[in-house]
Amino acid sequence: MRRAFTMVELLIYLALMSIFLVIFGQIFFSVLDTQLKSRAVSAVQQDELYLLSRFGHDIRRATAVTSPASAGEISSSLAITVNSVNHTYGASSGSLTLTVDGVTSALTSSGTQLTGFSVTRLGDLNSKPSIRLDIVLTGRTTSFNQNLETRSLSTTFTLR
Numbered sequence: 001m002r003r004a005f006t007m008v009e010l011l012i013y014l015a016l017m018s019i020f021l022v023i024f025g026q027i028f029f030s031v032l033d034t035q036l037k038s039r040a041v042s043a044v045q046q047d048e049l050y051l052l053s054r055f056g057h058d059i060r061r062a063t064a065v066t067s068p069a070s071a072g073e074i075s076s077s078l079a080i081t082v083n084s085v086n087h088t089y090g091a092s093s094g095s096l097t098l099t100v101d102g103v104t105s106a107l108t109s110s111g112t113q114l115t116g117f118s119v120t121r122l123g124d125l126n127s128k129p130s131i132r133l134d135i136v137l138t139g140r141t142t143s144f145n146q147n148l149e150t151r152s153l154s155t156t157f158t159l160r
Helices: 007-061
Strands: 064-067 077-082 085-092 095-100 103-106 112-125 128-139 150-158
Touching (some): 007 077, 007 128, 007 150
Antiparallel strands (some): 077 085, 085 095, 112 128
C-alpha cells in the first residue's frame, strides 16, 4: 500500500509555510529599513560634525570676511581670507564646496545632500565680524517608507 499526503495535509502545510514566509519577510524588510535609516542618520551626523569643525577652524583663523560684505547682508556663499589666501564656501549641485586658490573640493559626502545654505553677517563684535551659518543637510538614502533624514544647523562664529 502506497503512503501519500492527503489534500488536507497539503493545505495545512501550505498555510503554515505561508505564515512563516510572511513573518520572516516582515522581519527581513524591517531589518533592511533600520539599516537604511541608520546609514542615512550616520552620514548626516558625520557631515554635520565635519562642517562645524571645518567652518570653526577656518573662520577663527580668518583675517577678513569679504562676502557677505556688510552687517545684515545675507548671502549664499561665504568668502574669507585666511593667511592671505581666499577661501570661498558655496553650494553646488547639492554639495557644499570650498574653493581655495582656484581649486574646488566638495565638503559633504556622497551620502548627504545640501538642501539649504545661507550666510548672514551679523555685525561686528569688538571690531571682529560675526557670521551666522544656516545649513540644511538631507541624507540621500531613503528607507522603504520614503522618509529622508534631514538636519538643520544654525550656528554663529566670530573672527578672532
